[in-house]
Every structure is written in structure tokens, then in C-alpha cells.
Amino acid sequence: MSTSEINLTGSSADAAEDAYTLSLDAPRSRTRTKKTPRSTRGNFEMAAWLFMRLSGIVLVVLVLGHLLIQLVLDGGVSKIGFAFVAGRWASPFWQVWDLAMLWLAMLHGANGLRTVINDYAERVNTRLWLKGLLYTATVFTILLGTLVIFTFDPNIR
Amino acid sequence: MPAGTLYRGREGMWSWVAHRVTGVLIFFFLFVHVLDTALVRVSPEDYDKVVATYKTPIVALLEYGLVAAILFHALNGLRVIAVDFWSKGPRYQKQMLWSVLGVWIILMAGALYPVLGHAARVLFGS
Ligand code: HEM
Ligand code: HEM
Numbered sequence: 120m121s122t123s124e125i126n127l128t129g130s131s132a133d134a135a136e137d138a139y140t141l142s143l144d145a146p147r148s149r150t151r152t153k154k155t156p157r158s159t160r161g162n163f164e165m166a167a168w169l170f171m172r173l174s175g176i177v178l179v180v181l182v183l184g185h186l187l188i189q190l191v192l193d194g195g196v197s198k199i200g201f202a203f204v205a206g207r208w209a210s211p212f213w214q215v216w217d218l219a220m221l222w223l224a225m226l227h228g229a230n231g232l233r234t235v236i237n238d239y240a241e242r243v244n245t246r247l248w249l250k251g252l253l254y255t256a257t258v259f260t261i262l263l264g265t266l267v268i269f270t271f272d273p274n275i276r
Numbered sequence: 277m278p279a280g281t282l283y284r285g286r287e288g289m290w291s292w293v294a295h296r297v298t299g300v301l302i303f304f305f306l307f308v309h310v311l312d313t314a315l316v317r318v319s320p321e322d323y324d325k326v327v328a329t330y331k332t333p334i335v336a337l338l339e340y341g342l343v344a345a346i347l348f349h350a351l352n353g354l355r356v357i358a359v360d361f362w363s364k365g366p367r368y369q370k371q372m373l374w375s376v377l378g379v380w381i382i383l384m385a386g387a388l389y390p391v392l393g394h395a396a397r398v399l400f401g402s
Contacts, residue, residue, distance in 0.1 A: 172357050172360065172361070175350075175353045175354070175357060176354075176357065178350070179350050179353075179354065183346070183347075186343060186346065190339060190343065190387075190390060190391050191387070191390040194394075195390050195391065195393070195394055196327075196330050196331050196336070196394070197394050199327050199330070200320075200323070200324050200327055201316060201320035201323045201324055202320075204313075204316055204323070221310070224302075224306055225306065228299065228303035229303070231296075231299045231303065232299075232300065232303055235300060256307060260306070260307055260310050260311075263310060263311070263314055264313070264314070266317075267310075267313060267314045267316065267317055271316060271317070272317075275316075275317070275319065275320065276320055
């Protein structure tokens with residue numbers, strides 16, 4: 120239909136045609152009020168969508184590589200200990216690996232959880248609190264992990 | 277699922293649910309994992325004490341579960357990416373899901389001995 124007006128015809132009330140004329144707004148063009156959620160969030164959601172996919176591809180290598188090293192190669196978990204970590208973080212390569220894994224996995228996971236909260240927490244206040252908690256925990260974890268990598272000291276004792 | 281939904285999907289929905297559950301689980305694990313790794317800044321003894329618990333049979337089982345979650349999330353994540361970016365992705369999404377499950381089973385079988393072998397030795401002697 121090319122018009123946004125629908126005329127109800129077939130009625131016998133020709134004389135009062137105007138009374139039967141329904142005017143429908145085009146979809147999604149409701150009148151904005153103060154309470155209308157703003158949709159001017161720029162391209163944030165689009166960027167987040169793309170980030171989930173790009174970080175996912177990189178994480179396949181980083182995380183599966185990490186699991187292979189920690190759980191499978193060279194005796195699996197049994198070899199892990201302070202000395203093992205000291206050996207690994209002596210190399211800038213593994214420092215950068217762990218740093219990239221930390222940032223990407225935390226941001227990817229946090230953005231994923233943001234979606235989950237948006238889906239299930241229906242009350243505005245619950246959402247606000249859960250997201251506040253999520254962002255706090257995320258910033259804390261990223262900062263702590265970064266600090267640990269950069270300040271690691273093999274001769275701490 | 278939001279309360280009251282009548283949507284009863286098929287494979288597509290269940291893979292989505294599993295993707296979501298595994299993603300959330302991995303996130304919680306990672307949070308704890310960064311905390312335990314931070315013990316290297318406290319003292320070698322404290323770090324080694326906590327890591328020692330990771331070598332017990334029960335925790336080994338949890339590690340196998342973590343591997344299961346990550347492998348599924350990673351493989352299915354690649355499938356989601358293929359559905360979104362590969363022009364024939366949507367048409368083959370179901371075949372790709374079965375491939376994901378097939379590769380997952382193979383990799384899980386391969387991880388059985390490396391991840392659980394030491395636990396079996398602890399439990400049953402070597
Ligand atoms: C049970 C399986 C795992 C074990 C035994 C393990 C072991 C370790 C060890 C020993 C380190 C110290 C540094 C190094 O050697 O590279 C480490 C660091 C790290 N791991 Fe894991 N890991 C596991 C699973 C994971 C998973 C699934 C992820 C990601 C989702 C992950 C992410 C990280 C990150 C980001 C760091 C750096 C922490 C920091 O910056 O302080 N690990 N892991
Ligand atoms: C190993 C490589 C990984 C790949 C290929 C991957 C891929 C993906 C993709 C493509 C999505 C978006 C799904 C969608 O938009 O429908 C996603 C969602 C998600 N991912 Fe990952 N991911 C990986 C690792 C991780 C890690 C390490 C974590 C946790 C720290 C994680 C947590 C999540 C969460 C919580 C979601 C949201 C699920 C939802 O909205 O239903 N992922 N992942």
C-alpha cells in the first residue's frame with residue numbers, strides 16, 4: 120500500500136465518510152515524547168557486534184593455544200607453579216600473548232554479558248545494578264591482570 | 277528465556293542457548309582465574325599452594341568441563357561468524373552445527389588423557 124491512510128469503505132454511511140477514515144502512522148514513526156528511549160546511540164551496537172566476531176577469531180588462537188600449553192603439553196597441569204610462570208613471563212612474547220588474551224577475553228565476555236543482562240533483567244533498576252556490577256568487575260579484573268603481568272618479579276623472595 | 281515465551285526452537289535455538297551458557301561460564305572462570313594468577317605477586321608459596329589444588333582429581337574434572345565449554349563456544353562461535361559473513365553460511369548452518377559437534381567430540385576424546393590422565397594415576401595408582 121502506498122498510502123498511510125486506510126479508508127474503510129463499503130459502509131452505507133457515505134455521508135459520514137470522514138468519520139470512518141482511519142489515519143495510521145507509518146511504522147516506527149511514533150511521536151517522540153520525553154519518555155521515548157533515544158535511539159541516537161550512534162553505531163555503538165554495530166561496533167559491538169563486529170567486535171564480538173573479530174575478537175572471537177583472535178581468541179580461538181589465543182585461548183586454545185593457552186589451554187594446549189597449560190593443560191596438555193609437557194605434563195599438563197602438574198608442571199604449573201611459580202617457577203613455570205616465571206619462565207614463561209621472562210619472554211615478552213608470552214607477556215604480550217597473555218596481555219592480549221586478558222583484554223580481548225574480558226571485553227568480549229563483558230560485552231556478551233551486557234547482552235545477556237539486557238535480555239533477562241526486565242526492571243530498569245535491576246539492569247542498572249547488574250551492569251554497574253559487571254563494569255566494575257571488568258575494569259578491576261583488566262587492571263589487576265595487566266598490573267600483574269607488568270610488575271611480575273621472579274625474585275620476589 | 278523471558279517468562280511466558282512460547283518459542284520452542286530446534287537445533288538453532290539449543291545451540292544458541294548452549295553458546296550463551298558456556299560464554300557466561302567462561303567469563304566467571306576468567307574472573308577467578310585472574311585473581312588466582314595474581315597470587316604470583318603475593319608470594320611463590322601462596323601461588324603454589326593454590327595451584328596444588330588444581331592438580332586434584334575433582335578439579336581435574338572441572339578442568340575437563342571447562343575445556344568442553346570453551347571448545348564448544350569457540351567452534352560454535354566460528355559457525356556463527358560463518359553464518360553472518362559467508363554468503364552460503366545461512367544455507368549450511370545446520371550442516372555446520374553437526375560439524376561443530378563432530379569436531380567437538382573428537383577434540384574432547386583427544387583431551388581425555390592429557391587432562392584427566394594424571395587424575396586417574398592419583399586415583400588408581402600408576
Ligand atoms: C584450566 C585451564 C587453565 C590453566 C591451567 C591456566 C593456567 C594459567 C597460568 C599458569 C597462567 C600464568 C601465566 C602463563 O603461564 O601464561 C595463566 C594466565 C592467564 N590465563 Fe590461564 N589457564 C587456564 C585457562 C584459561 C582460560 C580458559 C583463559 C581465557 C578465557 C585463560 C586466560 C588467562 C589470562 C588472561 C592470563 C593472564 C593473567 C594475568 O594477566 O594476570 N586461562 N593461566
Ligand atoms: C574461543 C574463541 C571464542 C569465539 C570464536 C567466540 C565467539 C563468539 C561470538 C561470535 C559471539 C556472538 C554471538 C552472537 O552475537 O549471537 C559470542 C558471544 C559471547 N561470548 Fe564468545 N567467543 C570466544 C571466546 C569467549 C570467551 C573466552 C568468553 C568469556 C570470557 C566468551 C563469552 C561470550 C559471551 C558471554 C557471549 C554472549 C552470548 C550471548 O549473547 O548469547 N567468549 N562469542
